[in-house]
Amino acid sequence: MTDQAEKPQNPPRRCPICGKPAEHAYRPFCSPRCRDVDLNRWLSGSYVVPGGEDDEADPD
Ligand SMILES: [Zn+2]
Numbered sequence: 001m002t003d004q005a006e007k008p009q010n011p012p013r014r015c016p017i018c019g020k021p022a023e024h025a026y027r028p029f030c031s032p033r034c035r036d037v038d039l040n041r042w043l044s045g046s047y048v049v050p051g052g053e054d055d056e057a058d059p060d
Helices: 032-045
Strands: none
Touching: none
16 A cells, blocks of 8 residues: 555544544544643643742752
8 A cells, every 4th residue: 555645634633631532623632521631730730820839849
């Protein structure tokens, strides 16, 4: 088989949350639920409130 010339039909993206094939409407996620999960993860993980140092910052 030689299907290198033609572009492969959209390779199914995997939902980064659950690994299921992503849904076009919610890509790169498979559902609004996973999208929400990612959002929450992002909000509680990467997004740090300035001036809110938690543990691991207590030299004393
Ligand atoms: Zn998912």
